[in-house]
Amino acid sequence: MLALEEENGLLWICAGGRLGDEAYERFVPQFEHIAEREAGTVPVVIELARDFSGRDLGGLWRDLKFDIRHKDCFGRIAIIGDSKWEEWGTKLSSSLFRAEMKFFPPTQRSHAESWVRTVEDAA
Numbered sequence: 001m002l003a004l005e006e007e008n009g010l011l012w013i014c015a016g017g018r019l020g021d022e023a024y025e026r027f028v029p030q031f032e033h034i035a036e037r038e039a040g041t042v043p044v045v046i047e048l049a050r051d052f053s054g055r056d057l058g059g060l061w062r063d064l065k066f067d068i069r070h071k072d073c074f075g076r077i078a079i080i081g082d083s084k085w086e087e088w089g090t091k092l093s094s095s096l097f098r099a100e101m102k103f104f105p106p107t108q109r110s111h112a113e114s115w116v117r118t119v120e121d122a123a
Contacts, residue, residue, distance in 0.1 A: 001049070004030050010117065011042050016049030024062060035073040041099070043075035043116035047109075048086050067097065074099035075119075078112035081105075
């Protein structure tokens with residue numbers, strides 16, 4: 001299951017179960033539509049449901065190509081989850097993204113939203 005919701009320029013993504021090709025095929029056009037409408041980059045919060053079990057291996061290559069093609073579309077990315085492997089995965093994935101990524105436990109959901117909406121000066 002992969003659900004997207006846009007809220008005041010922020011993209012909320014809820015992921016549960018095992019993500020297959022059908023989730024990807026629904027996600028891409030929705031994301032591209034939002035990215036085309038928004039000026040600059042789109043901040044993203046990804047909530048991983050308790051039953052989230054990742055992406056099938058065949059989809060990882062497809063995901064990587066998507067990430068590279070859209071690298072300039074992402075603002076900060078907050079990952080909300082409750083397991084150590086999700087936190088570890090966020091740290092590993094952050095090296096593949098130009099966007100800043102950070103992991104938050106479910107108790108810090110509002111802090112995650114505030115963090116992705118904050119733009120720090122690079123100067």
